[in-house]
Amino acid sequence: MKAHTAFFLDEEGLLILDESFYKKESPSEIVFEALKKDPSKVPLMPPFAISIIIKTKDWVQSYNKTYKYTNLNSGIHPISWL
Numbered sequence: 001m002k003a004h005t006a007f008f009l010d011e012e013g014l015l016i017l018d019e020s021f022y023k024k025e026s027p028s029e030i031v032f033e034a035l036k037k038d039p040s041k042v043p044l045m046p047p048f049a050i051s052i053i054i055k056t057k058d059w060v061q062s063y064n065k066t067y068k069y070t071n072l073n074s075g076i077h078p079i080s081w082l
Contacts, residue, residue: 004048022048 004022007015025033027045034042059067 006046006048008046018046021046 004026006018006021008018010016022030027048030045031042054067
């Protein structure tokens, strides 16, 4: 399982990363276990991200169906690769 990074807001409204929140269980495992115990008491999970490095080849092959709809930017404008 890849490490998930949870996000929280501090008292000043700044984004705080918490890499230990999902250290033992992934968000889906936490939700599924809660559903098994009592579907009416599933906890509200904090937002999370899985950080990865997107390889140039993957970016180019997936640009038209995925990455052109995101705010992800690289050092080279993606249109010049197509």
